[in-house]
Amino acid sequence: MAPTARPSTSQSIAVIGAGVAGCALVAQLRRLGVQAPISLWETGRGPGGRASTRFSRLDGGFRLDHGAPLLNLSGAPDPQLLAPLLEGGWLEPWAGRAARLEGEAQLRLDLADAYGLGGLWVGKGGMNQLGKGLLQLAGPEVEQHFGSFVRHLQRPRGGPWRLLGVDRELLVEADWLVLSSTLLAHPRSQLLFGWPEAPLKTAAASLGDLQLDHALTTIAGIRVEARSNLLLVIPEGWAHAWLDLPFGLLHCDGPAQQRWGIRRVSIQPLADGRCGVVVHSSDVFAADHLDVYGSHSAVATMLQLPPDGGREETVISALTSALVQMLAPWLGDAAGWQSRLETLGASERQLMRWAAAFPVAPGLPTELMFCRQSRVGFCGDYLAGVGFGRIEGAWRRGEELAALLVNQLQRH
Ligand SMILES: Cc1cc2nc3c(=O)[nH]c(=O)nc-3n(C[C@H](O)[C@H](O)[C@H](O)COP(=O)(O)OP(=O)(O)OC[C@H]3O[C@@H](n4cnc5c(N)ncnc54)[C@H](O)[C@@H]3O)c2cc1C
Numbered sequence: 274m275a276p277t278a279r280p281s282t283s284q285s286i287a288v289i290g291a292g293v294a295g296c297a298l299v300a301q302l303r304r305l306g307v308q309a310p311i312s313l314w315e316t317g318r319g320p321g322g323r324a325s326t327r328f329s330r331l332d333g334g335f336r337l338d339h340g341a342p343l344l345n346l347s348g349a350p351d352p353q354l355l356a357p358l359l360e361g362g363w364l365e366p367w368a369g370r371a372a373r374l375e376g377e378a379q380l381r382l383d384l385a386d387a388y389g390l391g392g393l394w395v396g397k398g399g400m401n402q403l404g405k406g407l408l409q410l411a412g413p414e415v416e417q418h419f420g421s422f423v424r425h426l427q428r429p430r431g432g433p434w435r436l437l438g439v440d441r442e443l444l445v446e447a448d449w450l451v452l453s454s455t456l457l458a459h460p461r462s463q464l465l466f467g468w469p470e471a472p473l474k475t476a477a478a479s480l481g482d483l484q485l486d487h488a489l490t491t492i493a494g495i496r497v498e499a500r501s502n503l504l505l506v507i508p509e510g511w512a513h514a515w516l517d518l519p520f521g522l523l524h525c526d527g528p529a530q531q532r533w534g535i536r537r538v539s540i541q542p543l544a545d546g547r548c549g550v551v552v553h554s555s556d557v558f559a560a561d562h563l564d565v566y567g568s569h570s571a572v573a574t575m576l577q578l579p580p581d582g583g584r585e586e587t588v589i590s591a592l593t594s595a596l597v598q599m600l601a602p603w604l605g606d607a608a609g610w611q612s613r614l615e616t617l618g619a620s621e622r623q624l625m626r627w628a629a630a631f632p633v634a635p636g637l638p639t640e641l642m643f644c645r646q647s648r649v650g651f652c653g654d655y656l657a658g659v660g661f662g663r664i665e666g667a668w669r670r671g672e673e674l675a676a677l678l679v680n681q682l683q684r685h
Contacts, residue, residue, distance in 0.1 A: 292322025297671030363406025369521030
């Protein structure tokens with residue numbers, strides 16, 4: 274419902290991150306009538322973050338949902354942006370079949386895990402359609418900056434927030450700052466990039482905002498789980514064997530994960546008759562191979578990391594071998610599949626490591642999502658609440674933060 278008083282038009286908002294949370298936030302701000310300048314800053318080439326779709330410049334038919342393969346809405350009521358997204362044709366019901374693997378080889382059909390409860394949805398044409406649809410709802414007035422990495426944050430006394438790039442160039446000044454990712458607030462950025470301190474912590478030192486300090490301490494304590502994902506594109510001639518499996522999404526219980534090092538397998542038909550297979554490792558497997566990031570991963574490109582000396586191929590082979598052995602009761606001939614899959618080219622058999630795939634509960638309490646004094650907001654799946662660690666949480670926290678911001682802007 275549109276607010277009664279019109280929010281101020283003079284207070285600008287800069288949002289870092291165009292994952293589901295950042296996109297839902299800007300869409301909801303506009304839906305609630307905010308006319309203020311809004312800018313969205315994203316290091317990736319497009320929206321979606323961990324709920325995005327990988328394409329290939331060289332292979333037009335290549336399309337893999339390499340992070341989240343679907344989204345589930347388990348809470349009520351539905352997020353407010355669901356209806357307009359459905360009307361716009363951006364989402365459709367997930368029509369696949371789920372199954373659970375228990376122990377080594379016990380298959381239980383139609384059993385869901387935490388990602389399969391409630392209403393199940395996918396982007397129509399790939400998971401990145403969710404982020405795209407949200408940005409379409411936000412409209413062209415929201416300035417979108419893709420391929421822009423925010424490296425430094427400053428807030429001079431009494432002045433606006435300043436977002437700076439890697440060479441300390443000024444990207445934008447804004448009255449309100451929103452972080453839809455923990456990257457600039459969490460000490461893991463020190464390890465990942467060799468930075469002396471998380472940028473928001475540096476900026477907060479001179480602000481004297483106890484609520485922001487509390488939020489930063491809590492964020493610093495949030496642990497994350499990694500995933501090493503194997504991405505396969507199976508040629509048309511072999512695809513039917515995979516598409517004929519009795520499930521489109523297989524999730525493994527604890528003993529099965531321990532046995533195979535695999536958490537989930539998502540089978541994704543491609544329009545040209547091929548099929549994508551995305552194998553999500555268990556968190557233990559990923560933790561054991563954290564140094565192997567995959568030469569196609571975003572972090573490798575962003576940081577121009579050197580090839581990891583054959584280790585990537587070892588991890589790809591280990592996951593391939595576990596996959597074909599695990600699926601042998603339904604796919605048959607593990608050794609034959611292993612050698613067939615080994616003939617795939619480098620772009621058809623890739624490793625994608627998500628260093629921070631899932632935050633570990635309890636996350637940041639929602640009382641700390643909005644730090645009025647320092648004019649900082651947080652949204653994303655790392656905030657506690659319904660949907661924590663899932664798309665649903667990212668989406669709902671984006672909408673909730675929009676309501677808090679609108680309320681604040683109406684006072685001006
Ligand atoms: C392998 C995998 C499988 C999953 N499966 C499911 C599932 O089945 N169902 C489900 O609901 N969820 C699933 N999830 C979780 C789901 O993807 C996330 O909960 C959700 O996408 C989080 O959205 P977000 O907007 O909070 O964060 P993100 O998607 O991480 O978005 C944050 C964005 O901020 C950008 N960014 C960060 N720092 C900067 C900076 N300094 N400058 C510019 N840009 C920056 C990042 O590039 C990113 O795009 C899965 C995740 C993974 C990795």
